[in-house]
Amino acid sequence: MLDDKNFKVKVGLAEMLKGGVIMDVTNAEQARIAEDAGACAVMALERVPADIRAAGGVARMADPTIIEDIKKTVSIPVMAKCRIGHFAEAQVLEALEVDFIDESEVLTPADEHHHVDKHKFRIPFVCGCRDLGEALRRIGEGAALLRTKGEAGSGNIVEAVRHMRAVVGAIRRITVLDDEQLMTEAKNLGAPYELVCYLKKHGKLPVPNFAAGGIATPPDAALMMQLGAEAVFVGSGIFKSSDPAGRAKAIVLATTHYKDPKIVAEASKSLGEAMKGLDIRTISEDRLMQTR
Amino acid sequence: MNRTIGVLAIQGDFQAHLEVLGLMGVTGREIRNSGDLEGVTHLIVPGGESTTIQKIAQFDGLWDKLVDFQGPVMGTCMGSILMARTILSPDARGWGMINLAVQRNAYGRQINSFAARGKIAFLDHEFEMVFIRAPKIIKYGDDVKPLAWLGNEVTGVISGNKMALTFHPELSGSTLVHEYFLGL
Numbered sequence: 001m002l003d004d005k006n007f008k009v010k011v012g013l014a015e016m017l018k019g020g021v022i023m024d025v026t027n028a029e030q031a032r033i034a035e036d037a038g039a040c041a042v043m044a045l046e047r048v049p050a051d052i053r054a055a056g057g058v059a060r061m062a063d064p065t066i067i068e069d070i071k072k073t074v075s076i077p078v079m080a081k082c083r084i085g086h087f088a089e090a091q092v093l094e095a096l097e098v099d100f101i102d103e104s105e106v107l108t109p110a111d112e113h114h115h116v117d118k119h120k121f122r123i124p125f126v127c128g129c130r131d132l133g134e135a136l137r138r139i140g141e142g143a144a145l146l147r148t149k150g151e152a153g154s155g156n157i158v159e160a161v162r163h164m165r166a167v168v169g170a171i172r173r174i175t176v177l178d179d180e181q182l183m184t185e186a187k188n189l190g191a192p193y194e195l196v197c198y199l200k201k202h203g204k205l206p207v208p209n210f211a212a213g214g215i216a217t218p219p220d221a222a223l224m225m226q227l228g229a230e231a232v233f234v235g236s237g238i239f240k241s242s243d244p245a246g247r248a249k250a251i252v253l254a255t256t257h258y259k260d261p262k263i264v265a266e267a268s269k270s271l272g273e274a275m276k277g278l279d280i281r282t283i284s285e286d287r288l289m290q291t292r
Numbered sequence: 293m294n295r296t297i298g299v300l301a302i303q304g305d306f307q308a309h310l311e312v313l314g315l316m317g318v319t320g321r322e323i324r325n326s327g328d329l330e331g332v333t334h335l336i337v338p339g340g341e342s343t344t345i346q347k348i349a350q351f352d353g354l355w356d357k358l359v360d361f362q363g364p365v366m367g368t369c370m371g372s373i374l375m376a377r378t379i380l381s382p383d384a385r386g387w388g389m390i391n392l393a394v395q396r397n398a399y400g401r402q403i404n405s406f407a408a409r410g411k412i413a414f415l416d417h418e419f420e421m422v423f424i425r426a427p428k429i430i431k432y433g434d435d436v437k438p439l440a441w442l443g444n445e446v447t448g449v450i451s452g453n454k455m456a457l458t459f460h461p462e463l464s465g466s467t468l469v470h471e472y473f474l475g476l
Contacts, residue, residue, distance in 0.1 A: 005407045012424040012463050013402050015305035016339045016369075038347040040303055040340065075382055075396065076341050077425065099402035099425070122403055230307070249347075256302050256348050257324055263351075 001119075001142075002198070002206050010124035010144035013077065013099065014208045017041055017145075017231050021221070021252045022210075024048050024235040027066065028073040030244070037248030041077040041100070043233065044070045049106045049153030050236035050275065053287070059107045061089040067096055079126070084292060085111025087120075094123045100145070102126045105292040106152045106235070118142030128212065130163045130290055132170035136191035139207055146205065148229070149290040150213015153236050155277030157214045159290060160224060164211060168228045174199045213290070216241070216274045218254030218267045225258035242272035295474065298323045298332035300358070302348045304340020304370060308462040309470075316467050318474070326354045334364045334474060337371030339424060339460055342396065345374065346384065359387045364453035364476035366469075372448075372456035373427050380430065390451045391433030394458070398428035410442040410459075414472050421447060421459035429458060 001007060020040025025031040026047060034042050046062040047055065061082050071078050077099035082089035084103055089110070093101050101123050103116050118125040119142035127138035128149035135146050148167070150160030170189075174196060177185060182200055186193040198206055211224035212233035221232045232255055234248075241247045250267040257263035285291070297313060299306045301322035313320040320336070323329055335358075349355040358374075367375040376386040378393035386394075399405070405425055409418040421442060429446050432438075440448030440457060448457040453476045461469035 008463065009405045009407055009422060009424065012305075012422055012460065013405065015308055015463065016341070016424055017303075018305060018307055018340075019301060019303040020341065020344055035343060036347075038344045040344045076343060077402065094403070097401045097403050124402065252344075252348060253351065260324075263325075 006122065007142075007144065011207050013124055014126070014145035017077070017210075018208060019256060020231050021248075021255050022079065022231065022233045023238055023248060024233075025070060026239070028069045030239055031070045031074045033245050034238070034248055035074045035076055037245055038252035039076060039248065040231070041079055042070060042074060043079045043081065043102060043235075044098070045081055048236040048239055049289070050155070050240050051153075052106060053153040053289075061086070061092065061107070064092065064096055067093075067098060071096075071098070081107055082116070083107040084109040085114050085116060087116045090116050090121060090125075094121055098123065100124050100126055103143075104128065105149055105289045109292050115141050118144075126210075128290070129167065131166045133189035133191045135167055135205065135209070136189060136195045139195055139205070140192040143207065145208050145210065147210040147212040147233055148224075150211070150215075151280055151283070152213045152289050154214050154280060154283070155216040155237060155240070155275040156280055157216070157220045157223065158280055160211050160213045160215065161227065163213075163290075164224060164227045164229060167209065171199055171204065175203045215251070216277060217271075218250045218264050221251050221255045222258040222261075222264045225255060231255070236275055240275035247271050247274070295333050296321060296331050297334045297336065297474070298329060299336045300338060300345070300371075302340075303344050304338040305460070305462060306338045306340075308460070309336050309338050309368075312462050312467055312470050316470060316474075323354075325352050326357045329354070329357050329361070332363070334476070335361055335366075336473070337365065337367040337374055338462065339369035339371065342370045342373045342379070342384070345370065359389075364473065365389060365455070366473040367456045368460050368462060369424060369426055369458060372429075372458050375454060375456045378431075389454045390449065390456050391436055392429060392449060392456060393431040394427040395430050396427050397425050399423060399426055401425065408442060410440060410447060412440045412448070412469070413438070415468060419461070419466070419468070420464045421461075422463040423459050426458050
């Protein structure tokens with residue numbers, strides 16, 4: 001699978017997004033602001049996660065009109081979300097020729113037991129993960145890119161940090177295992193054996209791993225990059241802040257220059273109010289998106 | 293000769309280039325600001341989003357230093373766009389390192405991305421070329437020589453010590469193109 005030519009082309013686009021910021025946008029005007037700020041891609045959706053959380057009800061794939069408007073407006077890649085397991089929404093997104101599909105826990109799951117068989121599609125998929133087992137299962141299903149789930153729409157980085165540390169820590173652990181231990185490790189992780197062997201050999205995932213779910217400030221982005229993220233998704237953090245254009249630019253700059261605190265400091269100046277955010281402990285279990 | 297290989301690391305698949313250099317036993321330097329460019333002899337400009345790079349590279353005068361870079365440069369995909377004199381759809385100004393006109397996303401969106409075997413002037417066998425939302429070379433000047441082809445289509449050119457490729461040799465698991473570049 002990993003040597004397959006089509007898979008290589010899918011992972012190729014994920015490689016191109018590294019070091020960049022992918023921003024949630026709900027209309028053509030926001031897409032323009034994101035592109036002007038230096039976003040490397042946009043995620044087209046009807047509502048940002050914070051508003052989905054507030055609105056309740058069933059959250060579904062965006063109206064194709066919104067997606068087409070955004071595609072016409074920007075020259076950077078356009079992503080869109082489908083519900084977990086909703087392969088018909090994914091088929092629609094492929095027919096609309098979006099550049100990447102996010103099978104996302106931000107939308108209400110359509111199937112509580114199965115994800116989309118992503119090998120069947122020519123468009124690459126990104127999926128969220130909280131730990132290595134989840135990451136490897138998604139790759140096994142054909143995901144060409146992973147991201148932490150974090151807790152979308154919370155404006156709180158704590159869950160993304162937890163998930164990134166879990167994945168990176170578990171990879172590190174596998175690199176020091178004996179070959180005899182790999183099958184048991186695969187069993188314990190609930191992950192494909194071949195991918196566990198790949199990790200032992202290469203010390204890294206066969207697809208890029210980005211951060212998402214709670215990034216609201218330039219240092220949030222720099223933190224995730226230093227923890228091992230190769231790019232960041234920003235959802236509600238930009239268009240729920242008081243100065244979206246300024247904040248978008250600042251997060252882009254902090255993501256490129258994550259190793260240089262002086263530049264991150266400069267980028268953080270006078271940005272106005274960040275999104276308000278939520279203490280994760282105040283979100284009841286049934287309203288968490290990451291457990292989907 | 294003392295070589296220092298810089299890879300523009302503002303955004304894009306710079307890691308893939310660094311890994312290919314690593315296979316050759318060469319440690320590349322990540323270039324994010326103008327200071328990083330100090331002492332660099334060879335510059336690699338990776339794939340990525342040219343609109344993004346155009347914005348971030350203005351930050352501390354890096355853009356102007358890149359335009360003035362005198363040593364060998366290899367641009368892949370987006371890199372070939374930035375090196376060009378003329379950029380189409382949307383129209384923009386490149387560095388003008390090569391007398392070249394390129395059209396962005398000329399094959400279409402990601403669904404039209406592909407990998408296929410093509411020919412490279414300095415190799416006696418075919419080479420796998422990965423095209424990701426790739427540009428096309430529309431026109432090149434008399435001082436520019438074609439270097440790579442997919443069928444009859446020119447997918448790479450060279451002019452002096454500047455080479456521009458519309459595909460991604462860094463994604464093919466081969467060091468051959470990078471070896472050629474380091475010989476420039």
